[in-house]
């Protein structure tokens with residue numbers, strides 16, 4: 499069995515997942531979207547109506563020390579975010595629920611997509627890639643290529659892997675500054691790299707505009723500020739992307755003439 503999977507631990511990310519589910523349907527995805535949902539998740543009825551399968555989940559069993567080191571306040575003071583803002587509804591400890599997907603032994607392969615992302619075209623061929631696969635954390639400079647982003651990845655579930663992960667994750671004094679992302683890069687040091695187009699981060703739009711080639715982009719990931727946050731700090735620079743998210747959320751189709759962030763950008767007909 500194959501499936502897409504996302505994570506929802508509150509209503510805000512439930513809303514995000516609904517846009518993701520609608521975008522997958524529009525792109526003609528061949529596999530369903532499974533939503534790993536904690537008890538505080540929202541929008542579950544809407545997600546079911548959209549054809550999603552809901553699987554209840556919870557944070558992995560984590561020691562008290564680990565939870566303290568990775569609480570929102572501690573994480574923001576020890577490893578502050580200097581490039582962008584994390585919304586108040588983002589809890590770093592909830593990110594570790596992603597690891598639970600390795601327990602989904604009924605599935606041969608899963609494509610995980612963050613709830614703050616939408617697909618712009620069909621990405622079923624991700625299931626042909628060997629696990630573990632992710633894209634670079636590219637949003638500012640070339641240096642970003644050295645790190646991976648955990649918003650899109652291909653994984654092969656295995657309970658043995660899950661247990662090995664947990665044993666490695668929660669050791670005395672360990673601190674994962676960017677939570678699941680730092681951990682997954684550590685656990686899979688030889689991660690296979692996807693082109694950035696499979697997980698294009700919204701800041702690329704203003705930091706590296708030459709890379710914003712609409713016809714090539716496959717998954718758009720709204721890292722940091724979320725498109726459904728009213729009037730966030732970057733809503734002017736990101737307006738075309740925010741408008742696009744709302745269009746998808748409301749069930750509209752993806753327009754063919756999206757505004758390019760630079761002059762002379764190629765269009766679909768140049769390909």
Ligand code: UDP
Nearest residue numbers: 505506507511588589592612613614721722
């Ligand atoms: N998530 C969640 N609740 C939280 C934090 C994270 O449901 O409090 C899930 C959600 O799927 C989200 C993903 O984990 O998309 C990673 O968090 P986020 O996308 O906010 O991180 P960023 O992409 O900004 O680094």
Ligand code: MN
Nearest residue numbers: 612614649721
């Ligand atoms: Mn994200």
